[in-house]
Amino acid sequence: CVPSLAIAQESTAPDSNKKEFLGLRFGVGLSLTIDVGEDDRVESASVINGIVRVENENNAVARVMLESHYFFRPKDPFPWFGVDPANWGHGPFVALQPGTNEIIEAVAIGWMWGFRRGDGQNATTDSWNIGIGMVVDPNVQVLGEGLAPNKPLPAGETQIRYKEEDQYGVLILTSFSF
Numbered sequence: 001c002v003p004s005l006a007i008a009q010e011s012t013a014p015d016s017n018k019k020e021f022l023g024l025r026f027g028v029g030l031s032l033t034i035d036v037g038e039d040d041r042v043e044s045a046s047v048i049n050g051i052v053r054v055e056n057e058n059n060a061v062a063r064v065m066l067e068s069h070y071f072f073r074p075k076d077p078f079p080w081f082g083v084d085p086a087n088w089g090h091g092p093f094v095a096l097q098p099g100t101n102e103i104i105e106a107v108a109i110g111w112m113w114g115f116r117r118g119d120g121q122n123a124t125t126d127s128w129n130i131g132i133g134m135v136v137d138p139n140v141q142v143l144g145e146g147l148a149p150n151k152p153l154p155a156g157e158t159q160i161r162y163k164e165e166d167q168y169g170v171l172i173l174t175s176f177s178f
Contacts, residue, residue: 040149052148093110106136131174144162
C-alpha cells in the first residue's frame with residue numbers, strides 16, 4: 001500500500017466546503033499512497049516467449065480523498081519553530097477515497113499537525129496541515145499465485161492471472177484551508 005498526501009479543508013472552514021459522510025464532516029483532498037505490501041500493484045502484464053513481463057505497475061498512487069481531523073490545542077509553542085500555541089494544533093485524522101467500483105477504495109488514519117497564518121490571537125482561520133499515517137487499499141490487483149515478474153509461467157499455463165488483495169502503506173497528508 002501507500003502513504004497519502006492530501007489537500008483538504010480544515011474543520012474551521014465554512015460548512016459549504018464540507019461534506020458529511022457517516023456522521024463526519026470531510027473536506028476534499030489530494031493524496032499520494034506508496035505501497036509497502038509484499039506484492040506490487042500490477043495494472044497490466046503479458047507473456048513474451050513464456051516469460052511474465054509486467055508492463056505497468058503502480059506502487060505510488062495519486063488520488064482524491066476526503067479528509068477529516070480533530071486538533072488539540074497545545075499550551076506551549078511548537079517545539080522546533082517557536083510557533084505561538086494559538087497558531088498550531090495536533091490530533092488524529094481519517095481519510096477515505098470514495099470509489100467507482102467499490103463504495104470505499106481506500107481508508108487512512110494518522111496524526112496531523114496544523115499551523116494557522118497570522119500572529120497569536122490575530123491568527124486567521126487559514127491553515128496548512130501535515131500528517132502521517134497508514135492507508136489500507138482493500139482491492140489491489142496483483143499477479144496471481146505462482147506468477148512472478150521476469151519468471152516463466154507455471155507449467156501448463158498460457159496466460160496471466162490476477163488476484164485482488166489488501167495492501168498497506170505509509171501516508172503523508174497535507175491539507176489547506178482558506
